[in-house]
Amino acid sequence: MKALTCFLLLVSMATSAEEASYTAARAAMVEELRRYAQILDDTDAARISDAVMASMNTVQRHELVPQSGRRFAYENRPLPIGYGQTISQPYIVALMTELIEPDADDVVLEVGTGSGYQAAILAELVDHVYSVEIIEALATRARQDLLRLGYKNITTKLGDGYYGWAEHGPFDSIVVTAAADHVPPPLIEQLKPGGRMVIPVGSRFMTQTLLLIEKTENGEVITRQYGAVRFVPLTGQH
Secondary structure, X not given: OHHHHHHHHHHHHHHHHHHHHHHHHHHHHHHHHHHHHHHHHOOOOOOOOHHHHHHHHHOOHHHXXXXXXXXXXXXXXXXXXXXXXXXXXXXXXXXXXXXXXXXXXXXXXXXXXXXXXXXXXXXXXXXXXXXXXXXXXXXXXXXXXXXXXXXXXXXXXXXXXXXXXXXXXXXXXXXXXXXXXXXXXXXXXXXXXXXXXXXXXXXXXXXXXXXXXXXXXXXXXXXXXXXXXXXXXXOOOO
């Protein structure tokens, strides 16, 4: 019994040390993102707010990547998550979140759940996130991981995100985490007047551009560009 107690104590100490290491790495990542954002701010890129940075410092990215990639979880770069997909670079996640100007009362649609990381970042800032993933294994894993981490304001489903999730729309904002060769009309339709959508547009082997789509109160659509990016392609029957 004594030996078992000692063993459990050692396991607990090792777990605490590991979590402390991840916490420190996450804080260091956020400081790196602040410096990166300040440099880019001189070239008219969006400045990342304290609220978005706080969410980046809260979400446990290491819990949303495969075990083999955990040691790289807090580096400012994309990581593979299997099935030909990636978890986006933290700065791009922060930028896309900032561009939709999240509010505590917002309901947001995410197209491309992936690992669940972008959904978790959004869930720290808005009322509810609806997220659609087309790859069944990723959809299942993300749903399980997000529930395990305690996110009760994220609802996921398996489906083709090109068509959005009309039954829960219209949405205050939409975040698309895969590159389309055009802006999907169903997503424009499901965006509220006054809403904002951020989406990478372009083909897999050519330049992709991060677009901010704004729908005015009278339904006019305004598009702004926020630089070159590289995302996996949006897939589906469309």
